[in-house]
Amino acid sequence: MLCGCAVTRAYARTPVLITLAEQRLEDKYKSATLNRDPALPRVLEYFLMMNTIHSHAYSDSLDVTFLESPIPSERQEKIVTQFWGSTHTYKIPCFRLYFQYYTEQCRIVYQSHGTNLAIRTHRHIAELASRIQAGIPRSEVYEFVEKAQWASAPASIDSINASIDLTARLLYMLDIGEFRNGHSGRNPLLWVQGSLQEFVQEKLTEANSEPEDGIRFEKSFNLIRMVGIAGFNVELTSNLSDHLRFRDSDKTVKIFHHASFLEAHKQTSAYPPGLVDETLATLALLFPKGDKETERWYKKQGNAEELDKSILRRPKTVLGIKECRYWHDRLVILKTEFDESRPSTMTQWWNDRRDVSQWYPLWVAISLTVLFGLVQSIEGALQVYKAFNP
Numbered sequence: 001m002l003c004g005c006a007v008t009r010a011y012a013r014t015p016v017l018i019t020l021a022e023q024r025l026e027d028k029y030k031s032a033t034l035n036r037d038p039a040l041p042r043v044l045e046y047f048l049m050m051n052t053i054h055s056h057a058y059s060d061s062l063d064v065t066f067l068e069s070p071i072p073s074e075r076q077e078k079i080v081t082q083f084w085g086s087t088h089t090y091k092i093p094c095f096r097l098y099f100q101y102y103t104e105q106c107r108i109v110y111q112s113h114g115t116n117l118a119i120r121t122h123r124h125i126a127e128l129a130s131r132i133q134a135g136i137p138r139s140e141v142y143e144f145v146e147k148a149q150w151a152s153a154p155a156s157i158d159s160i161n162a163s164i165d166l167t168a169r170l171l172y173m174l175d176i177g178e179f180r181n182g183h184s185g186r187n188p189l190l191w192v193q194g195s196l197q198e199f200v201q202e203k204l205t206e207a208n209s210e211p212e213d214g215i216r217f218e219k220s221f222n223l224i225r226m227v228g229i230a231g232f233n234v235e236l237t238s239n240l241s242d243h244l245r246f247r248d249s250d251k252t253v254k255i256f257h258h259a260s261f262l263e264a265h266k267q268t269s270a271y272p273p274g275l276v277d278e279t280l281a282t283l284a285l286l287f288p289k290g291d292k293e294t295e296r297w298y299k300k301q302g303n304a305e306e307l308d309k310s311i312l313r314r315p316k317t318v319l320g321i322k323e324c325r326y327w328h329d330r331l332v333i334l335k336t337e338f339d340e341s342r343p344s345t346m347t348q349w350w351n352d353r354r355d356v357s358q359w360y361p362l363w364v365a366i367s368l369t370v371l372f373g374l375v376q377s378i379e380g381a382l383q384v385y386k387a388f389n390p
Helices: 004-013 015-029 040-057 073-084 092-116 122-133 138-148 157-172 196-203 223-228 259-264 275-286 292-299 309-313 328-340 346-351 356-388
Strands: 233-237 252-256
Touching: 073 092, 073 122, 092 157, 092 259, 122 138, 122 157, 138 157, 157 196, 223 233, 223 292, 223 328, 252 275, 259 275, 259 309, 292 309
Parallel strands: 233 252
Antiparallel strands: none
């Protein structure tokens, strides 16, 4: 049995041993030995406490469990550097929402595989990321994880693949792979061979098959008008491949709203050429800068920690449909659905000023109808009054 002083000495010598020992004890804790060794929970609790202290004392170390939350800013900066290189400028506001995504994805994969997962720490993820970013085929990445033996027991095929898919998700903010506790209700992105860069290029390829005759983005084509006039629902997403996807069954459009994350990637080659700039241009189109209605609507979509307010400060841009390479077809579908929609409530009719030449005559006619109806009601009331009061 380990004593507190022995643990303290081990901690003082090598901080990384705390994480590894914690994981081994956690595996042990979840086994059938719990009832046979009443002191084991106390030892595990001690290790967890020491790991918490270690996380703050060595806030720039990656040798701690990836399940920590929140992740210290010093460690965030190191993760960003490991993922995308030293030329990638780290700014806390740019990656605040991203690291919420990072923590959530780590939690999802851990809930799916538990202690059987092939990776344990931020460093394991970073080492996987460096090989993936180098363009190594998935088969070689798999062999690397298999030989690394980071876990206390040999990792299964599923747990190795889950570790690779998790790292791919964290690199590109794409829902790559399938996790039991992270089902999205759509066909998953399955990376099974070749490099991740080739896979991303294939999935986020140029799409220009939809006819674009007469498609123009007027000032009224923005998110608040889609909601207020066409009755669209909006679903904010952290999956880039779902951006601008329109679900006809319930008139829902998905928006990838991580503008700060995209802005931080403008100078990198992580994504296909032009994709980041085009995505940011679509956000500037849908969230017009300085529009108070849009700002009020966005702030109601979640608490401040769940939103990226820089999306409201995107510089105005003139976006033509012919300039769109990656989101062309989804923009055509979205614009067509918006143009063909008709208001179904009085509020929507009032807000629908897409065709001013029809809006004014319509409301003049409605106003006159209401006025004449009111006059007739007053006249009828006076006649009744006179009949009873001659």
